[in-house]
Amino acid sequence: MIFTPRDPGFEQRTRESFLGQGFMHTLGAEMSKLTPGHCELEIGFTDALAQQHGFFHGGVIASLADVSGGYAAFSLLPADRTNVTVEFKLNLLLPAQGAKLIATATVLRCGRTLTVCRSDVFAVAGDDSQAFCATALATYMAVDLRYQGSEVK
Amino acid sequence: MIFTPRDPGFEQRTRESFLGQGFMHTLGAEMSKLTPGHCELEIGFTDALAQQHGFFHGGVIASLADVSGGYAAFSLLPADRTNVTVEFKLNLLLPAQGAKLIATATVLRCGRTLTVCRSDVFAVAGDDSQAFCATALATYMAVDLRYQGSEVK
């Protein structure tokens, strides 16, 4: 789907917001692609991100899925708005085993208040083969930039 | 609800599995309580776990909710089984602002193959007041200890 951003400066604004998330630094996540309504994030594997069998931890997968959808939605906001996650649902399809994780999110529906996104997560092996390892469906709410209140306000 | 563990040594086995998750070390998570079918995890706040407004990141909340439910389910498994997350859904209710997060999970239904858990997450302020900031509903699948395969096998 093709979306028209309401803020021509969406890319800089979106990337700055992403860089402001301490937890994304902790995970080593990078925003590898951003177009209006679409966002791709990547994380390289380290033991610090593993579960007990040496795969990417489900919490890492969930974080990447949630944040990729959040910034796909954020890219369509007017310049005086930010957003928060209302809820998301994640299905794990395969063990996330590989050198890196890629989450690709797209906006399914962008309303004035709520935006719904889908995020598909792939585990990329050393030979660049990709396994579709998880998918998420998420809802985000647009809020005022000075928002400090409830995520379900 | 009162559950009877199938493995009398469930506590040691559950805690050992939790300690084997590199990502839980990264988050600084601790297992503060464990009884059959119930699990409580805690994480102290650091900037490394924050989103852009200085609250606990949604991905941290999701991780804690998922893992607390996973070990509530794990505590009821026979000694020759482990489990994997099939899926979970998280609703964020309030900004998770505070000195620490506590996730309290309980088993709603324990079947032979699948277990369903609910996990409630609280943000604890410096004065020990608690805010109910998120809730999750999750499904886990029991698998063989040597399991290396699909999470939806």
Place this chain on the structure above:
Amino acid sequence: MIFTPRDPGFEQRTRESFLGQGFMHTLGAEMSKLTPGHCELEIGFTDALAQQHGFFHGGVIASLADVSGGYAAFSLLPADRTNVTVEFKLNLLLPAQGAKLIATATVLRCGRTLTVCRSDVFAVAGDDSQAFCATALATYMAVDLRYQGSEVK
């Protein structure tokens, strides 16, 4: 949890809205209890509501869970607002076998725009024993009474 209704006439308004749903007539659903932030619905079993094994169909369970949460949320709205379902997630715990289904919903968080509810569904046998057969977690959005637009506006 104790909630204070914003509209003293909430009960009549809530029950009238429920009676306006043709599909609830089709299911034979009744609103058996309503207090601020809480709603209980019931449906008696008929073959017209069954799946292929003669149990209540998952779609009936989902409908009852969704609507009970919707009216638990509706009961707390001001008189000039109505609401729509944003999303819900349902876990089926046991086959829903019995003479009737009861869904009990409670508001977990009531914001200005969004309300989050939990709904537990019980299958009631002829001897009045209850089996906890499903649970749902749902989000509702308050909208203007004249609302005809997007559910994620």
Place this chain on the structure above:
Amino acid sequence: MIFTPRDPGFEQRTRESFLGQGFMHTLGAEMSKLTPGHCELEIGFTDALAQQHGFFHGGVIASLADVSGGYAAFSLLPADRTNVTVEFKLNLLLPAQGAKLIATATVLRCGRTLTVCRSDVFAVAGDDSQAFCATALATYMAVDLRYQGSEVK
């Protein structure tokens, strides 16, 4: 995605199971397409399926989404298995206004025990224009044909 059915007689078996659901008769649902791993269902609008504003009721949408996914999964089962819904999550994107509803489901991952499906729901107007009004993500479990037990067993 292309799937190979494990039972060459999958189509007849799948359609017979669908016809055995009393609730699908009540809704007037028809299976308009079936190929291995894909299923499309349709329902025509009547007031008996409406919510209070005259649109298709969310419970009808949920039922169609769940069942379309269930039979997409069912089509890939061996002949001696059936399946049950473990859980599903539905996001409502737009009011479901129109002459009929179409739900198109596809299998995302087919494991030995669990199958994960996505179902997209469209409201079709009198002029055949389609509005993408809902999407669901669901998990199904394969069980023995004689299964009468827990949906999360």
